[in-house]
Amino acid sequence: MLFNSFAFALFLPIVLILYWMLPFRAQNFMLLIASYFFYGYWDWRFLSLIAISTIIDYITGLKIQETDSEKFKKRWLWVSICTNLGILGFFKYYNFFADSFADVLTTMGMTVDPLYLHIILPVGISFYTFQTMSYTIDVYRGKMEPTRQFWDFALYVSFFPQLVAGPIERAKDLLPRILNKRTFDKAQFYEGLHLILLGLFKKVFVADNLGPFVDRIFRASDPSGFEVLCGGWMFAIQVYCDFSGYSDIARGCAKCMGIELMVNFNHPYVAVNPVERWQRWHISLSSWLRDYLYISLGGNRGGEMKTYRNLGLTMVLGGLWHGAGWNFVLWGAWEGILLIVHRLCKPFWDVHTFIQDHTPEILRRLFKMFMMFHLITVGLIIFRTHSIPHMWQLWGNIFTMKGAVEPSLLMPLVWYALPLTVYEFIQYQLSQDQWEKIGRIPSWVRTIVYSIFVYLIAFHGASAQSFIYFQF
Amino acid sequence: MAKILKNIVKLIGLGIIALIVLELAARTDDYINWDAPFWSIYSEDMLRVSDEYGWHNRPNAKYQKWEINSLGFRGPELATTKPDSVLRVICVGASATFGLFEEADKDYPSQLREMLNEKYPGRFEVQNAACPGMSPPRIAHYFDVWIKQFDPDIIAYYPAPDFYFNDEVPTDTIFTRPAPPLPVFESRLKGKVRIALKGFLPRGWQLAYKNWEMDKIVKSHGPGWQWQTPPPERLELYRRHLIGVINTIRGAGSTIILATKTNSISDEKNEFDRINMTNWLNLHPQCTEECLLEMDVEARKIVLDLGQEMDVPIVDIAPLLPKTNEYFGDHHHFSTKGAQIVAEGMFKEIVKIVEADSAFAAHQ
Numbered sequence: 032m033l034f035n036s037f038a039f040a041l042f043l044p045i046v047l048i049l050y051w052m053l054p055f056r057a058q059n060f061m062l063l064i065a066s067y068f069f070y071g072y073w074d075w076r077f078l079s080l081i082a083i084s085t086i087i088d089y090i091t092g093l094k095i096q097e098t099d100s101e102k103f104k105k106r107w108l109w110v111s112i113c114t115n116l117g118i119l120g121f122f123k124y125y126n127f128f129a130d131s132f133a134d135v136l137t138t139m140g141m142t143v144d145p146l147y148l149h150i151i152l153p154v155g156i157s158f159y160t161f162q163t164m165s166y167t168i169d170v171y172r173g174k175m176e177p178t179r180q181f182w183d184f185a186l187y188v189s190f191f192p193q194l195v196a197g198p199i200e201r202a203k204d205l206l207p208r209i210l211n212k213r214t215f216d217k218a219q220f221y222e223g224l225h226l227i228l229l230g231l232f233k234k235v236f237v238a239d240n241l242g243p244f245v246d247r248i249f250r251a252s253d254p255s256g257f258e259v260l261c262g263g264w265m266f267a268i269q270v271y272c273d274f275s276g277y278s279d280i281a282r283g284c285a286k287c288m289g290i291e292l293m294v295n296f297n298h299p300y301v302a303v304n305p306v307e308r309w310q311r312w313h314i315s316l317s318s319w320l321r322d323y324l325y326i327s328l329g330g331n332r333g334g335e336m337k338t339y340r341n342l343g344l345t346m347v348l349g350g351l352w353h354g355a356g357w358n359f360v361l362w363g364a365w366e367g368i369l370l371i372v373h374r375l376c377k378p379f380w381d382v383h384t385f386i387q388d389h390t391p392e393i394l395r396r397l398f399k400m401f402m403m404f405h406l407i408t409v410g411l412i413i414f415r416t417h418s419i420p421h422m423w424q425l426w427g428n429i430f431t432m433k434g435a436v437e438p439s440l441l442m443p444l445v446w447y448a449l450p451l452t453v454y455e456f457i458q459y460q461l462s463q464d465q466w467e468k469i470g471r472i473p474s475w476v477r478t479i480v481y482s483i484f485v486y487l488i489a490f491h492g493a494s495a496q497s498f499i500y501f502q503f
Numbered sequence: 504m505a506k507i508l509k510n511i512v513k514l515i516g517l518g519i520i521a522l523i524v525l526e527l528a529a530r531t532d533d534y535i536n537w538d539a540p541f542w543s544i545y546s547e548d549m550l551r552v553s554d555e556y557g558w559h560n561r562p563n564a565k566y567q568k569w570e571i572n573s574l575g576f577r578g579p580e581l582a583t584t585k586p587d588s589v590l591r592v593i594c595v596g597a598s599a600t601f602g603l604f605e606e607a608d609k610d611y612p613s614q615l616r617e618m619l620n621e622k623y624p625g626r627f628e629v630q631n632a633a634c635p636g637m638s639p640p641r642i643a644h645y646f647d648v649w650i651k652q653f654d655p656d657i658i659a660y661y662p663a664p665d666f667y668f669n670d671e672v673p674t675d676t677i678f679t680r681p682a683p684p685l686p687v688f689e690s691r692l693k694g695k696v697r698i699a700l701k702g703f704l705p706r707g708w709q710l711a712y713k714n715w716e717m718d719k720i721v722k723s724h725g726p727g728w729q730w731q732t733p734p735p736e737r738l739e740l741y742r743r744h745l746i747g748v749i750n751t752i753r754g755a756g757s758t759i760i761l762a763t764k765t766n767s768i769s770d771e772k773n774e775f776d777r778i779n780m781t782n783w784l785n786l787h788p789q790c791t792e793e794c795l796l797e798m799d800v801e802a803r804k805i806v807l808d809l810g811q812e813m814d815v816p817i818v819d820i821a822p823l824l825p826k827t828n829e830y831f832g833d834h835h836h837f838s839t840k841g842a843q844i845v846a847e848g849m850f851k852e853i854v855k856i857v858e859a860d861s862a863f864a865a866h867q
Contacts, residue, residue: 038705474513478521478524482521482524483528486529489699490695
């Protein structure tokens with residue numbers, strides 16, 4: 032079920048009304064049924080995968096706690112990891128690896144006909160497998176106690192607002208919120224509605240309207256350098272609004288039920304270096320990769336070279352998490368290289384130069400933001416491209432600035448992205464207190480602002496498009 | 504109690520503010536997109552007028568992509584006196600010719616103009632004199648009182664029999680009913696909400712609602728009210744009126760080209776067909792599905808027969824247009840691609856006519 036669909040417009044109010052009418056225990060049970068309905072509405076057959084993950088992780092969590100033997104704890108942990116990664120690997124990566132393996136053999140002079148399977152990629156599989164894995168890993172590491180409440184655990188795995196595209200919530204954060212009683216808070220409810228509206232605006236008005244322009248540029252046989260640059264900018268805005276819009280709606284829905292979800296995006300394009308970029312972009316995934324992959328690989332504990340290796344490997348695997356394709360692997364590698372180069376050059380950042388000493392801080396920050404945004408954009412071209420030669424062609428056209436410059440290409444950005452950019456910039460500049468004061472403006476002023484948002488969503492939004500991150 | 508009342512009043516007040524803002528937003532939107540007047544009426548009805556010339560396009564009217572010139576045609580301005588060595592083609596008809604779903608300036612007469620100008624630069628003037636809702640007798644009347652003064656050489660006519668399958672059929676005598684005056688205020692928001700809902704509500708729901716409405720009408724009339732096949736007297740009337748149009752146009756010395764009418768409903772009856780069929784049936788509740796489909800088949804036969812009997816050049820559109828949503832916007836109105844095929848059919852026929860004309864050839 033898409034958040035921007037008629038079905039969801041019916042579903043959410045019904046769920047909210049039932050939710051607040053029911054007593055606490057029944058609330059969770061109703062939410063579980065609603066979450067399974069939400070997912071099964073797309074394809075009920077794949078509910079079995081969620082159920083398998085739920086049962087395996089529930090049992091392994093308990094088994095890890097019950098045993099004192101480190102060997103058995105590890106064995107149970109591997110049961111969980113192998114089951115989850117097995118499901119993910121089969122449904123998401125089987126054909127990719129079969130294809131890549133055949134390619135490797137072909138380059139070695141052997142001809143093979145790989146066995147392709149017609150596998151449907153279950154929506155959100157990457158999100159909920161990572162979410163459930165974090166539970167068993169945290170139980171194994173002794174960071175949390177496993178729960179004995181099976182139905183509540185099942186709700187943690189399948190909680191519909193964040194089931195198919197995150198945020199990837201840690202069990203130690205979300206489970207207690209599910210296990211504890213919630214009380215209706217009007218302010219929290221309104222904040223939830225505000226987030227839903229903002230998320231819809233980002234998705235329907237900004238992302239979906241920029242989509243066709245991006246498609247046209249990336250499908251063109253030989254776009255000019257300026258076209259590719261505009262396409263890259265537009266895609267950067269599109270993918271941000273698409274994904275952060277989903278996260279906002281997810282957080283808004285959960286807030287309306289008195290449940291807080293983590294902030295997944297925090298003005299990512301104001302980042303001034305690759306580290307800050309990943310502290311602001313898809314925070315739930317980047318922190319997952321840091322805590323469960325990078326640290327498991329050794330993190331920065333084994334010297335500089337191992338740190339670079341770990342960074343690179345984490346980002347490559349993070350890229351692969353986004354999709355079964357070499358472009359995603361390369362995109363991950365690009366992001367890894369940025370992190371490594373940033374770390375390598377870190378000592379030089381602090382050296383005071385004449386220019387640094389004589390340039391206002393704000394200008395230096397803006398310059399760094401500008402540079403970082405373009406490094407992200409160049410990386411996103413790899414993400415969006417459909418083949419490696421295509422990527423080289425697009426990069427080549429940008430760096431040689433091939434063809435004419437058509438300023439009219441900037442119009443979609445001005446029309447669709449500028450209002451949100453202004454909104455986000457103001458939000459970024461103000462402190463939390465100041466921002467909350469803005470939120471307390473008279474209700475008639477808010478009504479005017481919201482009405483304009485509603486108008487743009489309803490009459491200038493593109494028709495229901497699926498979220499880009501569903502494919503992950 | 505007082506608090507509840509206060510909240511209700513506040514809610515109503517905020518609701519009114521929201522409606523006012525949405526209405527103002529709709530007007531600003533129209534102003535930015537279509538250069539529409541901000542305060543006065545802006546609706547499709549502005550495009551048409553009913554006066555001593557009958558039901559026709561309002562001169563100089565403009566609504567969204569549709570622009571009417573000072574003579575009431577959808578096309579460039581036209582001098583009353585035809586320049587020497589120029590041939591005038593005027594396309595007449597109803598909504599399919601006027602153009603609903605095509606991109607701006609891609610209705611079939613516009614595309615025909617482009618084609619003719621490319622082959623014979625400066626030799627042709629093509630106008631779109633069609634008006635939605637114009638039945639054959641009204642076309643004959645409009646030609647007589649207005650179009651013929653422009654001395655058209657060729658009249659291209661894509662006729663539709665649909666008018667003959669309503670409660671009120673076109674009559675031989677044209678009477679002009681004054682159009683109801685435009686309202687002082689009309690919400691722009693309302694129309695936009697209707698369009699947005701069409702895109703948002705599931706199609707199945709929309710179809711079920713339309714079918715329910717249609718069933719209600721049919722049931723209110725009792726059994727036997729619906730036509731299972733096209734009534735012969737209606738088809739005969741259509742035929743008689745087409746003869747009237749042909750004679751009127753020929754009487755003024757112009758050549759008429761007739762086209763056969765077709766629709767988008769394919770034999771597959773896919774989702775697109777079901778939606779279009781339901782919408783079509785909604786316009787003619789007295790017809791069953793079979794009756795409507797048969798109506799177009801019979802109408803085509805009538806046009807082909809008239810072509811032979813009265814020696815009228817015919818463009819048989821029906822077999823040329825694939826029945827898919829690539830070529831149609833609804834049950835019978837064309838998309839840009841569909842209009843292109845109609846224009847190509849007309850173009851070939853016009854080329855045939857003018858190439859056979861020695862006077863024209865002499866100017867080449």
